[in-house]
Amino acid sequence: MFIKDTLTQAYGAIRAQRLRAALIILAMSIGVASVTVLTALGESARSYIVNEFEALGTHLVIVLPGRSETTGGHPPLFGETPRDLTLDDADALFRSHHIAAIAPLTIGSAPVSAQGLERETNIFGSTHALRRVRHLTMAQGSFLPEMDVDKAMPVCVIGQTIREELFVDQPALGQWLRINDRRFRVVGVLASEGQSIGVDFDEMVIIPVASAQALFDTHSLFRILIETKSKESMYKAIDEIKSIIKARHEGEDDITIITQDSVVSTFDKILTALTLTVVSIAGISLVVAGVLVMNVMLVSVTQRTAEVGLLKALGATKRQLHWLFLTEAAMLSLAGALLGVLLGQVTIATLEAVYPDFPIQSPGWALLAALGVSLFTGLVFGVLPARKAAQLDPVAALSKR
Amino acid sequence: MIQLENIHRYFQVGEQSVHALNDITIAINKGEYVSVMGPSGSGKSTLLNVIALLDKPSSGRYLLNKLDVTQRTDDELAKVRRENIGFVFQFFHVIPRLTAAENIEMPMILAGIEVKERKQRVAQALASVNLQDRASHRPDQLSGGQLQRVAIARAMIMQPEILLADEPTGNLDSKSGMEIIELLEGLNQQGVTLMIITHDQTVGNRALRKIRIVDGQIAK
Ligand SMILES: Nc1ncnc2c1ncn2[C@@H]1O[C@H](COP(=O)(O)OP(=O)(O)O)[C@@H](O)[C@H]1O
Ligand SMILES: [Mg+2]
Numbered sequence: 001m002f003i004k005d006t007l008t009q010a011y012g013a014i015r016a017q018r019l020r021a022a023l024i025i026l027a028m029s030i031g032v033a034s035v036t037v038l039t040a041l042g043e044s045a046r047s048y049i050v051n052e053f054e055a056l057g058t059h060l061v062i063v064l065p066g067r068s069e070t071t072g073g074h075p076p077l078f079g080e081t082p083r084d085l086t087l088d089d090a091d092a093l094f095r096s097h098h099i100a101a102i103a104p105l106t107i108g109s110a111p112v113s114a115q116g117l118e119r120e121t122n123i124f125g126s127t128h129a130l131r132r133v134r135h136l137t138m139a140q141g142s143f144l145p146e147m148d149v150d151k152a153m154p155v156c157v158i159g160q161t162i163r164e165e166l167f168v169d170q171p172a173l174g175q176w177l178r179i180n181d182r183r184f185r186v187v188g189v190l191a192s193e194g195q196s197i198g199v200d201f202d203e204m205v206i207i208p209v210a211s212a213q214a215l216f217d218t219h220s221l222f223r224i225l226i227e228t229k230s231k232e233s234m235y236k237a238i239d240e241i242k243s244i245i246k247a248r249h250e251g252e253d254d255i256t257i258i259t260q261d262s263v264v265s266t267f268d269k270i271l272t273a274l275t276l277t278v279v280s281i282a283g284i285s286l287v288v289a290g291v292l293v294m295n296v297m298l299v300s301v302t303q304r305t306a307e308v309g310l311l312k313a314l315g316a317t318k319r320q321l322h323w324l325f326l327t328e329a330a331m332l333s334l335a336g337a338l339l340g341v342l343l344g345q346v347t348i349a350t351l352e353a354v355y356p357d358f359p360i361q362s363p364g365w366a367l368l369a370a371l372g373v374s375l376f377t378g379l380v381f382g383v384l385p386a387r388k389a390a391q392l393d394p395v396a397a398l399s400k401r
Numbered sequence: 402m403i404q405l406e407n408i409h410r411y412f413q414v415g416e417q418s419v420h421a422l423n424d425i426t427i428a429i430n431k432g433e434y435v436s437v438m439g440p441s442g443s444g445k446s447t448l449l450n451v452i453a454l455l456d457k458p459s460s461g462r463y464l465l466n467k468l469d470v471t472q473r474t475d476d477e478l479a480k481v482r483r484e485n486i487g488f489v490f491q492f493f494h495v496i497p498r499l500t501a502a503e504n505i506e507m508p509m510i511l512a513g514i515e516v517k518e519r520k521q522r523v524a525q526a527l528a529s530v531n532l533q534d535r536a537s538h539r540p541d542q543l544s545g546g547q548l549q550r551v552a553i554a555r556a557m558i559m560q561p562e563i564l565l566a567d568e569p570t571g572n573l574d575s576k577s578g579m580e581i582i583e584l585l586e587g588l589n590q591q592g593v594t595l596m597i598i599t600h601d602q603t604v605g606n607r608a609l610r611k612i613r614i615v616d617g618q619i620a621k
């Protein structure tokens with residue numbers, strides 16, 4: 001028997017029972033559609049978040065004071081820090097050859113005012129290296145100038161929101177800005193970052209780190225942001241950072257190092273697990289569809305007992321009957337899968353239209369997997385009915401009219 | 402060409418064992434015309450099913466063209482059946498969704514014959530049973546006599562040497578029944594070995610050799 005004939009015969013049998021075919025295809029397509037849509041959603045959420053983090057730089061290393069006991073790498077938010085990180089610590093890190101840039105960071109909150117307008121906002125004390133490390137872009141002017149880290153210079157860089165609120169329509173560049181009772185000249189305005197994970201630079205005023213330390217009357221750093229020379233040198237850099245600081249802190253390992261990498265991979269893992277969970281739940285609908293295929297095919301075999309008996313009498317082998325019924329199940333499943341993929345794409349397109357900000361992409365592997373799985377389900381659940389047909393005793397089958 | 406030696410066939414129905422064929426020994430030669438008659442339940446159909454390789458005897462030996470076919474697998478039997486035996490049923494047994502031509506074509510599809518040759522042979526077969534103009538009719542558009550002619554064309558499409566018919570006229574009026582018998586006899590005249598089960602005396606008496614079965618045994 002030729003493959004083409006098997007296909008034609010199976011197709012003929014499907015066409016003869018349209019309602020049955022429609023039901024199976026519908027069930028299968030709902031299963032496949034939900035799997036593809038949910039994978040697309042999960043996958044998009046994952047890549048959205050991972051991308052956001054990666055935009056911050058993949059070879060970013062963050063040093064913060066205090067030893068965190070948990071190995072996951074989250075910063076200790078509360079608790080005493082045994083030894084402060086200082087500007088000298090940051091300076092000492094330049095001894096490592098794997099480090100490209102170091103941006104020490106002091107933060108605080110203070111009222112800022114200009115031309116009679118005032119608001120409370122976050123102040124970042126850092127160096128010109130911050131721009132490189134955090135990939136900041138300027139809308140106007142320039143970033144903090146290169147200078148000695150311990151020099152307090154009265155200049156500042158402001159975010160877009162601050163510019164709008166304090167300077168309204170007037171040019172901000174070159175104007176004076178008062179923070180507490182100190183004056184700083186605006187040398188640059190940051191370009192708007194849009195929605196970004198982490199810090200909102202739009203509401204930020206950045207001043208030299210020494211100025212910030214004077215302003216908040218502190219010698220400690222909030223953290224040190226470090227860009228390593230390459231992703232590969234990151235681990236060497238981390239080891240060197242540890243040993244340099246340890247030597248400076250009387251042999252105590254009292255810092256925590258977070259890599260962008262570890263954060264990204266943690267999120268990656270969590271979201272992948274989440275996606276898989278949701279997709280497995282959707283996968284249940286595929287199994288249900290498979291059971292339906294089996295059920296309907298079994299009924300079909302029973303209804304067509306006489307036909308099967310006849311085919312046997314006409315010289316059909318078990319193998320041929322097997323393939324005839326399997327092909328039928330496979331065709332139905334495949335049709336369902338294709339319709340399901342289509343349905344899934346329509347749903348995704350609709351979601352994209354409704355939420356244009358959230359980029360949804362359905363990964364190609366998910367489509368293939370959905371097609372494969374549904375075909376597999378169809379075949380697996382088609383085997384039993386096909387076996388039943390192949391095993392029928394022709395005499396008994398024919399005696400039924 | 403058909404040799405049955407001490408064939409027994411038992412059916413187990415619950416506790417009871419039915420002895421449907423009881424020590425059947427017959428030989429049928431190539432080109433013979435045989436009728437099988439006997440009361441209902443006497444084992445006629447069972448005998449024909451055994452000869453058609455649709456059913457396996459409980460014991461005994463069956464030689465088809467001098468080859469022992471008692472110890473073969475189902476699939477081997479399917480092949481032997483496909484090439485050697487045509488079968489016509491009382492209830493026609495045509496596939497309702499297929500046209501007359503497609504029904505006739507089916508054995509060739511199973512045998513893996515090329516499409517071109519199939520079409521040719523189907524056209525010839527339709528002509529030989531006088532149904533040229535019914536090729537694309539479905540079973541529900543055909544009369545009983547026409548359906549049985551489709552079944553005969555289908556049985557003969559693989560050009561078997563043996564044609565078995567289990568009450569082929571049982572569901573037909575006497576006129577179309579007679580047409581069917583004449584058609585079958587025509588095939589016999591072309592050399593096909595013909596075996597017909599019938600209830601109808603007049604039909605049975607037309608055969609040169611008449612076998613009578615009572616209680617699973619051949620009556621003299
Ligand atoms: N599949 C079966 N299971 C049980 N008993 C059967 C089966 N087929 C036939 N028989 C029994 O075998 C006997 C012969 O049946 P059958 O050959 O059909 O008779 P006939 O065709 O002469 O009317 C009957 O008693 C029948 O009940
Ligand atoms: Mg009978």
